[in-house]
Structures are given as C-alpha cells and as structure tokens.
Amino acid sequence: MTRAVPERHDNILAAAGRRFAQSGYRGTSLQDIAADVGCSKAAVLYHFADKKAILAELVxxxxxxxxxxxxxxxxxxxxxxxxxxxxxxxxxxxxxxxxxxxxxxxxxxxxxxxxxxxxxxxxxxxxxxxxxxxxxxxxxxxxxxxxxxxxxxxxxxxxxxxxxxxxxxxxxxxxxxxxxxx
CATH class of the missing domain: 1.10.357 (Tetracycline Repressor; domain 2)
Known part of the structure; x- marks a missing residue:
C-alpha cells in the first residue's frame, strides 16, 4: 500500500487556496486544482474525499x-x-x-x-x-x-x-x- 505524500497533500491545499481565492469555491473544480499541482484528479481524491474536505481543512x-x-x-x-x-x-x-x-x-x-x-x-x-x-x-x-x-x-x-x-x-x-x- 502506498502512503500519502505529505508534500503533495500540502501542495493540493495551497493550490486549492489560490484557486478558491481567485475563482471562488464554486468556481473551482477538482480538475483545476489537480492541473495546478501537476497531478491527476484521482491523485487529489487520494488525499481528500472531495472538494468539501479540502475546503474544510483550509478553513x-x-x-x-x-x-x-x-x-x-x-x-x-x-x-x-x-x-x-x-x-x-x-x-x-x-x-x-x-x-x-x-x-x-x-x-x-x-x-x-x-x-x-x-x-x-x-x-x-x-x-x-x-x-x-x-x-x-x-x-x-x-x-x-x-x-x-x-x-x-x-x-x-x-x-x-x-x-x-x-x-x-x-x-x-x-x-x-x-x-x-x-
């Protein structure tokens, strides 16, 4: 079993924060966040259950x-x-x-x-x-x-x-x- 990479987790949070600030929560997709991090949407979902989970951790x-x-x-x-x-x-x-x-x-x-x-x-x-x-x-x-x-x-x-x-x-x-x- 592969362990979650803390650096990737933090990078996803940082990218989501930037995107949410720029486009709003509703205006940001998981694909947008993944593209900013340079990973797949599946990789984002490996670290977070959904976009609400990202928001919850950010706030x-x-x-x-x-x-x-x-x-x-x-x-x-x-x-x-x-x-x-x-x-x-x-x-x-x-x-x-x-x-x-x-x-x-x-x-x-x-x-x-x-x-x-x-x-x-x-x-x-x-x-x-x-x-x-x-x-x-x-x-x-x-x-x-x-x-x-x-x-x-x-x-x-x-x-x-x-x-x-x-x-x-x-x-x-x-x-x-x-x-x-x-």
Missing part, C-alpha cells in the same frame, strides 16, 4: 478562531465591550487569514450549510449585532453589515500589505464607520 483554523471570537463576544459585559471585542477580533481574524477571507467572500453563507460548519449558523448575526452595538436601528445594522463586508473585501484585495499597516487602517475605518455605543 479549520480560521473557523476555530471565529468560534472563539463568538464566545468572547457572547461573554462581553456590555454592548460597548461586545462592539470592541467584535471589531478587534474580526479585524485580527481577517488580517491573519487573508487568503481564506478572500476565498470565503460570498461563500460563507453557503459554507454554513455544510454539516461540519452548521454549528456556526448564529455567528454572522451575532457579529452584525455586536458591530451595531446591539442596536436595532437600521442605520446601525447597515453600517455593521457594510463594515463587515468591507473588511472581508479589503483583506482579499490587500493580500501582500503588511499586517502592521492593514490592521490599524481597518480598525481606524471601523471606529469611524460604526456608531459609538453609549
């Missing part, structure tokens, strides 16, 4: 950290603290996992429909609520949604910008865009 760390952020938001003692925790935590997550953020743009709602991620169904709404300072005012919710989407879009566009420049720029934008919680 495992960011998803774990998103779950931790959700727990910190839920534990916040006030709407102002929840807003601060959400803003700083989400910016940190998006900056750290820029590539994953890039390929999840527009894909996150669909991702939540897959069984490995269904435990995260409430996270987007909790993020919006925290960013809005727990306000039900339409203006606060609109600002929260625009800021969240903008962070994801920006991180996807500035893959090569140093963290030390991107993080403060995003946090300054968040502070200007969101209504302060009193």
């Amino acid at each position: 495992a760390r960011p998803i774990d950290q998103l779950r931790e952020l959700d727990e910190r938001i839920a534990a916040a003692s006030s709407p102002a603290e929840a807003q601060r925790v959400a803003a700083e935590g989400y910016v940190d997550l998006a900056v750290q996992f820029r590539r994953e953020t890039a390929f999840l743009r527009g894909e996150f709602p669909g991702l939540l429909e897959h069984p490995p991620f269904d435990h995260l169904q409430h996270v987007p709404e909790r993020l919006v609520r925290a960013f809005a300072g727990h306000s039900d005012r339409p203006a606060a919710r609109v600002a929260a949604l625009v800021v969240l989407a903008g962070i994801a879009e920006t991180c996807g566009e500035f893959i090569d910008l140093p963290d030390s420049e991107l993080r403060p720029a995003l946090l300054a934008l968040v502070r200007r865009a969101l209504e302060p919680v009193t």
Whole structure:
C-alpha cells in the first residue's frame, strides 16, 4: 500500500487556496486544482474525499478562531465591550487569514450549510449585532453589515500589505464607520 505524500497533500491545499481565492469555491473544480499541482484528479481524491474536505481543512483554523471570537463576544459585559471585542477580533481574524477571507467572500453563507460548519449558523448575526452595538436601528445594522463586508473585501484585495499597516487602517475605518455605543 502506498502512503500519502505529505508534500503533495500540502501542495493540493495551497493550490486549492489560490484557486478558491481567485475563482471562488464554486468556481473551482477538482480538475483545476489537480492541473495546478501537476497531478491527476484521482491523485487529489487520494488525499481528500472531495472538494468539501479540502475546503474544510483550509478553513479549520480560521473557523476555530471565529468560534472563539463568538464566545468572547457572547461573554462581553456590555454592548460597548461586545462592539470592541467584535471589531478587534474580526479585524485580527481577517488580517491573519487573508487568503481564506478572500476565498470565503460570498461563500460563507453557503459554507454554513455544510454539516461540519452548521454549528456556526448564529455567528454572522451575532457579529452584525455586536458591530451595531446591539442596536436595532437600521442605520446601525447597515453600517455593521457594510463594515463587515468591507473588511472581508479589503483583506482579499490587500493580500501582500503588511499586517502592521492593514490592521490599524481597518480598525481606524471601523471606529469611524460604526456608531459609538453609549
């Protein structure tokens, strides 16, 4: 029996990440990934059960950290603290996992429909609520949604910008865009 080659496994993940960022999850086929790695589709399937398994492995760390952020938001003692925790935590997550953020743009709602991620169904709404300072005012919710989407879009566009420049720029934008919680 032949053993899986760890290098090939990692190369498949890297190629899939690049393809997903470029064409989206739905716009990428296993054949595309195989061509980028220089192997057959069967070789990709030797390492991964299917495309969902590749995605699951690629997003495992960011998803774990998103779950931790959700727990910190839920534990916040006030709407102002929840807003601060959400803003700083989400910016940190998006900056750290820029590539994953890039390929999840527009894909996150669909991702939540897959069984490995269904435990995260409430996270987007909790993020919006925290960013809005727990306000039900339409203006606060609109600002929260625009800021969240903008962070994801920006991180996807500035893959090569140093963290030390991107993080403060995003946090300054968040502070200007969101209504302060009193």
